[in-house]
């Protein structure tokens with residue numbers, strides 16, 4: 001069942017266009033979003049979250065157009081786009097105290113669980129966190145309000161291999177409880193490990209948005225892995 005539907009999304013910057021982007025995100029699935037630097041991943045994520053103005057197309061969450069009932073939708077989803085830059089001098093504990101008031105679904109038990117799992121010290125402020133800890137803090141907030149959909153821009157970048165592995169396991173747990181997890185990454189092995197569906201973007205266009213097995217059937221040659229497939233496709237794009 002799809003929980004996010006994107007149709008013909010279009011966004012124009014002076015020197016870049018995100019064109020005719022269409023795909024869906026399914027409940028209880030992990031979707032990996034890949035593309036090289038500058039391919040348009042962050043632009044697309046910000047567009048679907050209505051964080052930037054778009055020039056065409058439609059986006060709905062749970063069948064509701066995001067432009068019409070954005071705040072209602074945002075209570076039901078978790079997202080992170082880059083590191084934390086709000087309340088830089090407040091303690092994590094105090095920020096959580098403020099944020100929880102926005103969510104009827106805030107779950108203190110989940111907050112404690114992920115605080116322990118990520119080994120975050122709630123007496124620290126965002127200014128005192130390393131880059132990897134900031135990513136974890138972002139996720140902590142997203143995971144503490146029972147989000148039905150998680151949209152995460154490069155959540156594993158800045159994490160050490162152990163924390164990355166833990167995070168992928170958390171994604172799998174969340175998926176098993178029916179959550180839709182969508183994340184962008186440059187680390188193709190992470191996608192190979194846990195994604196059900198793959199969306200591959202190049203130069204602002206979606207080249208493939210398919211279940212991983214179908215993606216491999218369509219694009220891989222001679223038993224290549226995903227990483228080699230993407231590298232070959234990128235070289236093809238460069239030389240086209």
Ligand SMILES: Nc1ncnc2c1ncn2[C@@H]1O[C@H](COP(=O)(O)OP(=O)(O)OP(=O)(O)O)[C@@H](O)[C@H]1O
Nearest residue numbers: 013014015016035036037038039040041042043044
């Ligand atoms: N605010 C902006 N104004 C103008 N151009 C922008 C703006 N934000 C992004 N762009 C351009 O849009 C294109 C896509 O950038 P985007 O950040 O979406 O790529 P990305 O795939 O997320 O890259 P990376 O993997 O490096 O994070 C780039 O050419 C970038 O210069």
